[in-house]
Amino acid sequence: MIQRHQRIVFWCMVLATLAMASWLYYEHRQGRQRVQQLADETPIDAPTAMTESVTLSLANDADGTIAPADRQIALPAEHTARARALIDHLVAEYALPGSPHPLTSGAAVNEVFLIPLPLVGHAANSTDSTNQTPSSPVASTDPNDLQPTSPGGELAVIDLRGSFVSQHPSGVEAESLTLASIIGTLHANLPQIEQIRFLVDGQPRETLAGHADLLRTYPSHDATTPTHP
Secondary structure (H helix, E strand, O other), rough: OHHHHHHHHHHHHHHHHHHHHHHHHHHHEEEEHHHHHHHHHHOOOOOOEEEEEEEEEEEOOOOOOEEEEEEEOOOOOHHHHHHHHHHHHHHHHOOOOOOOOOOOOOEEEEEEEEOOEEEEEOOOOOOOOOOOOOEEEOOOOOOEOOOOOOOOOOEEEEEEEEHHHHOOOOOHHHHHHHHHHHHHHHHHHOOEEEEEEEEEEEEOOOOOOOOOOOOOOOOOOOOOOOOOO
């Protein structure tokens, strides 16, 4: 004859088994619902960015040179996003271990603005609260008015992040190499950019880290150092 305590243990085990089965069934349903939700939220025909060959102008602190380097990178098609992505990839290279031009990792750019030239009657100097084209009126006879050298020429206004600037190594060569590297990379991949200005968190700043001038307009050009036999 089964004793009373054995019957209690038996029914407790049955109840525990039923409770476990119910819990597993509930979790199974919840898991299926989560998977289905993710599937519903994921666009079926989302475009996949294809990698392409780009040229980065990489600086070397040891000899003060800039050399071209080909990379396979997925870039957006829109020009301002493309310019920003190029600079982000460039700075990411400098954050790698053993970089010949070491910089702190992290995003360097808030935004890039591309403004058609000529820039007659305006000077690019800050971004306003509405995040529109960073320009302000000046006299149209200003000798610094920017003119394109070819049809479709553009001015790139690069708004650097304050965190990037505050952590940038100080020194004439280090700062100059960073600017030349950015300029050369944009020139190699976006030839319609003819002039380049720099802001920091949307405002003019005198220098990058105490030396390299950020108030001037830089011509876009090939920044790589020619090699001699």
